[in-house]
Amino acid sequence: MGDGYNFEELKREILARSRASDWELAKKEWQLVAISEAHEPERCLCSHFPIIELCSISNRVTGVSVDVGNVCVKRFLGFRSDLIFASLKRIRKEIQASVGTDATAFFYEQGIINDWEYRFQQSTMRKRNLSEAQMATRTRINQKIIASIGRRGIG
Numbered sequence: 001m002g003d004g005y006n007f008e009e010l011k012r013e014i015l016a017r018s019r020a021s022d023w024e025l026a027k028k029e030w031q032l033v034a035i036s037e038a039h040e041p042e043r044c045l046c047s048h049f050p051i052i053e054l055c056s057i058s059n060r061v062t063g064v065s066v067d068v069g070n071v072c073v074k075r076f077l078g079f080r081s082d083l084i085f086a087s088l089k090r091i092r093k094e095i096q097a098s099v100g101t102d103a104t105a106f107f108y109e110q111g112i113i114n115d116w117e118y119r120f121q122q123s124t125m126r127k128r129n130l131s132e133a134q135m136a137t138r139t140r141i142n143q144k145i146i147a148s149i150g151r152r153g154i155g
């Protein structure tokens with residue numbers, strides 16, 4: 001492959017941490033549980049180096065958690081974690097920007113965004129002209145999202 005992402009290696013490492021020995025079945029045991037950013041570059045389970053944007057995936061059956069990069073999350077779980085990191089960059093630069101659907105769904109699942117905020121996001125996500133009060137709410141939600149992201153190796 002030559003891109004440093006070794007899918008066979010990822011498969012082997014994931015299977016070693018799964019109950020099932022069948023790849024298609026083993027995959028179902030895993031889910032994305034958190035995202036964070038590394039202070040020092042880390043190595044993905046597939047041996048790719050460096051990764052800064054870390055996705056913690058956890059096995060529901062064995063209880064094991066490991067960190068992998070965006071590329072492997074997409075290949076392995078079919079989940080676009082890169083879009084969530086892109087949203088984060090956007091709202092860090094412009095706190096009044098809309099965080100978008102992928103991040104809204106993810107942070108709601110994580111319990112960072114509550115039910116009321118989830119409905120608020122849904123009704124205002126695509127609006128460009130928010131009222132002052134709506135903009136204040138969006139800003140507060142964005143700040144909450146930014147604050148929830150763990151920074152590994154700091155503090």
Ligand SMILES: [Zn+2]
Binds near residue numbers: 006048
């Ligand atoms: Zn990888």
